[in-house]
Amino acid sequence: MPKPNTSVVIVGAGASGLHSAGLLQAQDVDVIVFEARNRIGGRLLSLPADGGHVDLGATWFWSNEPRMTNLVEEADLSAFAQHTAGDMVVQQAPGPAQRLDGNQFATPAGRLARGMQSVPETLASLLDNDVVHLEHIVSAISVVDGRVQVTANGQEVTADHVIVAIPPALAASAIDFDDQLPEPIAGLARATPVWMGSTVKVVATFEHAFWRDEGLAGAAFSYVGPMREIHDMSGPDGRPAALFGFCSLGIGDPAPTEADVQAQLLDLYGPDAAEPLAIHIMDWRTETFTSPKHVEALNNYQTYGHPRFQEPTLGGRLHWASTETSTVAPGHIEGALAAAERAVQNILNTVQVAD
Numbered sequence: 022m023p024k025p026n027t028s029v030v031i032v033g034a035g036a037s038g039l040h041s042a043g044l045l046q047a048q049d050v051d052v053i054v055f056e057a058r059n060r061i062g063g064r065l066l067s068l069p070a071d072g073g074h075v076d077l078g079a080t081w082f083w084s085n086e087p088r089m090t091n092l093v094e095e096a097d098l099s100a101f102a103q104h105t106a107g108d109m110v111v112q113q114a115p116g117p118a119q120r121l122d123g124n125q126f127a128t129p130a131g132r133l134a135r136g137m138q139s140v141p142e143t144l145a146s147l148l149d150n151d152v153v154h155l156e157h158i159v160s161a162i163s164v165v166d167g168r169v170q171v172t173a174n175g176q177e178v179t180a181d182h183v184i185v186a187i188p189p190a191l192a193a194s195a196i197d198f199d200d201q202l203p204e205p206i207a208g209l210a211r212a213t214p215v216w217m218g219s220t221v222k223v224v225a226t227f228e229h230a231f232w233r234d235e236g237l238a239g240a241a242f243s244y245v246g247p248m249r250e251i252h253d254m255s256g257p258d259g260r261p262a263a264l265f266g267f268c269s270l271g272i273g274d275p276a277p278t279e280a281d282v283q284a285q286l287l288d289l290y291g292p293d294a295a296e297p298l299a300i301h302i303m304d305w306r307t308e309t310f311t312s313p314k315h316v317e318a319l320n321n322y323q324t325y326g327h328p329r330f331q332e333p334t335l336g337g338r339l340h341w342a343s344t345e346t347s348t349v350a351p352g353h354i355e356g357a358l359a360a361a362e363r364a365v366q367n368i369l370n371t372v373q374v375a376d
């Protein structure tokens with residue numbers, strides 16, 4: 022049961038909300054995090070597989086991302102390099118794919134042995150026990166008598182500030198702001214795409230990374246689908262053995278079935294791909310706590326890191342976090358962390374936080 026009064030309420034226990042909470046707690050600011058799901062992490066979601074992990078949300082981080090690289094180093098999150106060595110395959114038309122020399126997707130990227138979910142787990146481990154409240158859906162935010170009132174599961178909590186660490190378009194559609202959100206910012210929030218919110222991600226695990234034996238990188242591009250772009254998702258030293266693909270779907274197209282995926286894997290990699298241990302299909306479009314309805318219709322990425330997201334609203338009481346609001350690496354986990362730092366700095370700099 023959350024206490025009825027605090028200094029800062031944070032909506033969402035993704036990377037952005039959890040990092041915000043840690044930074045505030047480190048300054049002795051009283052903080053509550055409301056998380057709608059029964060788990061932390063939001064778009065960071067890893068599944069156990071064959072003694073390791075595969076990722077249904079974010080997969081990679083990059084060496085030019087200082088926040089992520091520091092966090093991974095300091096928490097010793099067992100990073101390893103994305104497997105890119107070998108040739109790729111391309112499927113130009115229905116039927117078997119062709120092998121190409123080299124791998125056009127061979128961009129260096131980092132992975133985490135325990136999956137990307139080890140990022141939110143690390144951030145949450147820094148928080149006091151009673152900070153994060155799972156299965157608490159925030160439905161209303163308004164300013165009453167100079168303080169912000171946040172309603173979660175029908176209960177009201179009053180605070181000096183609220184950090185909205187969920188995609189702005191989701192906030193605009195799912196949270197009742199009592200008509201207090203000024204239209205320029207409300208309109209901007211409604212129009213801001215959810216990064217990867219229109220994506221269907223597929224992960225297939227195998228007994229063995231057979232493609233590597235044949236000098237293949239596991240990378241593939243398909244003009245046929247349902248998966249458009251495919252990469253190796255095996256763990257360090259090839260275990261668990263896995264491939265993952267992003268599907269390219271038209272607005273309203275259904276997610277592929279396991280049979281669709283299986284048929285395409287056979288076309289791409291031949292009979293060795295006939296018996297996956299498991300096929301996971303994650304449709305982020307239908308995740309109520311990631312994507313608002315009609316998420317595919319949002320396509321103006323110029324809104325990312327918009328100046329209005331950098332400023333508080335609701336009389337200085339509401340601060341935007343979430344990766345979409347970041348001026349740095351918007352869309353990436355790095356952006357989620359940077360947005361948290363800006364939101365917290367705005368609270369610490371500009372307003373006296375009550376005890």
Ligand SMILES: Cc1cc2nc3c(=O)[nH]c(=O)nc-3n(C[C@H](O)[C@H](O)[C@H](O)COP(=O)(O)OP(=O)(O)OC[C@H]3O[C@@H](n4cnc5c(N)ncnc54)[C@H](O)[C@@H]3O)c2cc1C
Nearest residue numbers: 033035036037057063064079080081159217343344353354
């Ligand atoms: C398929 C996919 C692949 C990706 N690949 C990469 C990658 O390789 N590298 C990379 O850097 N980034 C990648 N990303 C993006 C990355 O996952 C995000 O940038 C990052 O996780 C966003 O964190 P966030 O905290 O801003 O938002 P979220 O992770 O969306 O967190 C928001 C949280 O708020 C909660 N919430 C929502 N509504 C409410 C409510 N009403 N009340 C309370 N809580 C609520 C949600 O449950 C969630 O936990 C990928 C994303 C996806 C989906």
